[in-house]
Ligand SMILES: Cc1cc2nc3c(=O)[nH]c(=O)nc-3n(C[C@H](O)[C@H](O)[C@H](O)COP(=O)(O)OP(=O)(O)OC[C@H]3O[C@@H](n4cnc5c(N)ncnc54)[C@H](O)[C@@H]3O)c2cc1C
């Protein structure tokens with residue numbers, strides 16, 4: 001983990017309220033893994049301190065290794081002051097970024113069929129996971145859920161070998177309903193599953209897992225309000241049912257097994 005200034009290569013709105021920023025990163029990111037994140041300073045610091053002061057946690061969306069640099073993407077929803085500031089950065093601007101941070105997904109590469117589930121912007125870290133798994137010979141199905149078509153990641157940006165299932169609550173794209181339904185259908189095919197999205201989604205997926213395929217594992221990538229990102233402030237503390245005490249999402253996670261979370 002280190003703090004560095006990364007140069008903006010590109011920054012565009014990709015779909016709905018979701019933007020994609022590409023950064024030129026250093027060699028420290030070569031060993032990063034899917035599910036890891038960064039704390040991005042999302043404010044100007046001309047007055048001495050950035051405003052807003054606290055960094056914003058962002059997952060690594062994709063990582064491309066070049067001979068002399070690393071191209072790193074962040075897929076982000078514009079929801080407030082920090083992400084609005086981020087959406088206004090232009091190529092050539094520098095971003096202060098601390099990372100890579102946290103413990104990401106831990107796929108078992110002796111298994112073959114991998115099922116990925118993203119709720120809303122939770123799709124962001126799963127895109128790189130899908131690249132990473134297909135590079136290693138796994139078969140990948142990715143379920144993307146959103147309220148409507150405006151929240152669904154463009155299928156054409158995925159590897160062609162990834163099976164993509166979109167689900168919208170209003171039925172404007174793909175199946176109408178929630179991600180739990182295709183998850184239930186695909187669980188008997190899958191050997192291991194991975195999810196990122198809101199907490200109620202993890203809980204619903206975990207209860208389907210217990211019902212259909214209790215011998216398999218669901219790895220959940222948690223979100224929490226984070227002030228530091230590296231284990232000092234305790235703003236991200238959670239109390240999983242089976243952990244025997246407190247866990248910090250930033251350093252123990254963000255990946256926590258659904259059995260640890262819910263029993
Ligand atoms: C490990 C981790 C990885 C993340 N990866 C991504 C990512 O790849 N792309 C992305 O768009 N977002 C991601 N987030 C969420 C992102 O950090 C917040 O959306 C961001 O901090 C909002 O900043 P803001 O200043 O724009 O919004 P604020 O003005 O701070 O808040 C705007 C709204 O967003 C809500 N919010 C703020 N922070 C969070 C949070 N951490 N979790 C849930 N809701 C929040 C607030 O309650 C409020 O309703 C991640 C969060 C974590 C903890």
Ligand code: FES
Nearest residue numbers: 229231233234250
């Ligand atoms: S964000 Fe500070 S301890 Fe986790």
